[in-house]
Amino acid sequence: MPAVVGLRDATEQLTGNEHVILDGTSGILIVDPTPSQIKTYRERRAIEALEDQELQALSVADSVTLDGHWVTLRANVDLPEEAGFAARSGAEGVGLMRTKFLVVGRATMPDEEEQYRAYRHVVEAFGGRPVVIRTFDVGGDKLPIGSYPTDPNPFLGWRAIRMCLDEPELFKTQLRALLRAAMHGDVRIMFPLIITLDEVLQAKHLLNEAARELDARGVPYRHDVPLGVMVETPAAALSVHTLVDDVSFLSIGTNDLVQYTLAVDRGSANLASRFTPLHPAVLTLIKRIVDVGAAHRLEVAVCGEMASQPLMAFALIGLGVRCLSVAGRAVPLVKRIVRGVSAAVAAEAANAALESRTAREAEGELRRRLMTAFGDAPFLRDGLPSFVEGNIFEGSGGLNTSSAHE
Numbered sequence: 001m002p003a004v005v006g007l008r009d010a011t012e013q014l015t016g017n018e019h020v021i022l023d024g025t026s027g028i029l030i031v032d033p034t035p036s037q038i039k040t041y042r043e044r045r046a047i048e049a050l051e052d053q054e055l056q057a058l059s060v061a062d063s064v065t066l067d068g069h070w071v072t073l074r075a076n077v078d079l080p081e082e083a084g085f086a087a088r089s090g091a092e093g094v095g096l097m098r099t100k101f102l103v104v105g106r107a108t109m110p111d112e113e114e115q116y117r118a119y120r121h122v123v124e125a126f127g128g129r130p131v132v133i134r135t136f137d138v139g140g141d142k143l144p145i146g147s148y149p150t151d152p153n154p155f156l157g158w159r160a161i162r163m164c165l166d167e168p169e170l171f172k173t174q175l176r177a178l179l180r181a182a183m184h185g186d187v188r189i190m191f192p193l194i195i196t197l198d199e200v201l202q203a204k205h206l207l208n209e210a211a212r213e214l215d216a217r218g219v220p221y222r223h224d225v226p227l228g229v230m231v232e233t234p235a236a237a238l239s240v241h242t243l244v245d246d247v248s249f250l251s252i253g254t255n256d257l258v259q260y261t262l263a264v265d266r267g268s269a270n271l272a273s274r275f276t277p278l279h280p281a282v283l284t285l286i287k288r289i290v291d292v293g294a295a296h297r298l299e300v301a302v303c304g305e306m307a308s309q310p311l312m313a314f315a316l317i318g319l320g321v322r323c324l325s326v327a328g329r330a331v332p333l334v335k336r337i338v339r340g341v342s343a344a345v346a347a348e349a350a351n352a353a354l355e356s357r358t359a360r361e362a363e364g365e366l367r368r369r370l371m372t373a374f375g376d377a378p379f380l381r382d383g384l385p386s387f388v389e390g391n392i393f394e395g396s397g398g399l400n401t402s403s404a405h406e
């Protein structure tokens with residue numbers, strides 16, 4: 001289903017009797033389109049259907065650059081039911097399973113058994129391939145059941161790992177379910193919103209307690225589950241060298257990293273144009289994380305929405321990222337980028353982007369080189385299609401399936 005969000009007062013202005021075209025790729029709603037616009041969109045829909053077929057054929061192709069660098073593509077899974085689709089899209093595992101669906105909007109907390117079944121479902125959909133499951137990233141504006149304090153600024157508030165460490169029983173219930181689900185495949189546990197090593201050590205301590213509780217009950221579980229952290233704050237990015245000895249992998253959450261680095265609320269429609277992942281500060285932080293990870297032979301993935309967009313995926317490959325976790329729908333699209341570029345050219349483009357003074361300049365550097373590789377392919381086009389004019393509402397749409405615009 002195409003979707004566009006952030007259309008401001010569109011629903012107030014429209015009566016419901018207009019004809020509209022909803023363009024989820026460009027993020028626009030065209031009101032009472034002209035016959036020529038309708039014709040153009042019909043043609044475009046036919047071209048996209050053909051493109052989709054071509055892309056689906058890529059699901060079994062290798063994810064390797066022209067100069068032989070492998071880029072692992074995994075999928076982001078928000079609900080267990082999405083696992084089958086993600087697996088069929090050619091994803092080599094799950095790079096981020098968000099678990100808040102278990103908590104948000106419910107009247108009771110899920111018990112260990114319910115969680116175990118949900119995790120096991122996803123793990124089994126992916127056979128023996130890696131499934132990175134993130135512990136609860138709730139709190140702040142998404143509190144679980146109970147009378148918990150609310151913060152005036154939820155994004156800087158009591159949430160994610162902070163809440164889990166303060167609510168050890170809630171956290172250990174999840175950890176026990178994860179340790180048990182890990183018996184069925186390659187589960188990896190990931191902690192969100194880490195800003196200091198202390199949090200990692202406390203989380204590991206609680207994981208050990210959870211394991212002992214399973215021992216006491218005689219319940220089987222996996223003992224060597226790899227642990228990783230999300231690097232999604234400037235604090236974690238700048239001090240990532242302090243974390244590397246105690247984790248098995250890093251995953252960069254660019255949705256939050258951009259928000260916290262630029263002080264731009266990721267959910268604000270008013271600020272959408274200021275949410276610029278190619279800002280020099282963001283690129284510099286990503287480069288630093290990748291370099292520190294490489295020096296310690298740690299896998300560094302990117303699981304924010306940035307990785308799902310062709311131009312940005314190109315930038316990330318150039319920055320040295322070799323694992324991208326993207327929306328299931330975007331797996332073939334990103335694979336096409338991987339297979340169509342050389343890592344050397346991507347590195348040159350990323351260096352030029354890093355030296356740029358603004359996000360716009362960086363985008364120009366990347367786009368120029370990517371267009372050399374792909375020509376004027378429709379999926380690389382920027383901004384509004386030239387044939388769009390007249391009565392439109394602009395928002396954001398496309399492949400963005402995350403909570404970025406919830």
Ligand code: PEP
Pocket residue numbers: 096098137232252253254255256257303304305402403404
């Ligand atoms: C991120 O912050 O980039 C991320 C992947 O996590 P979420 O979008 O769930 O905050």
Ligand code: MG
Pocket residue numbers: 192232253255256
């Ligand atoms: Mg995040």
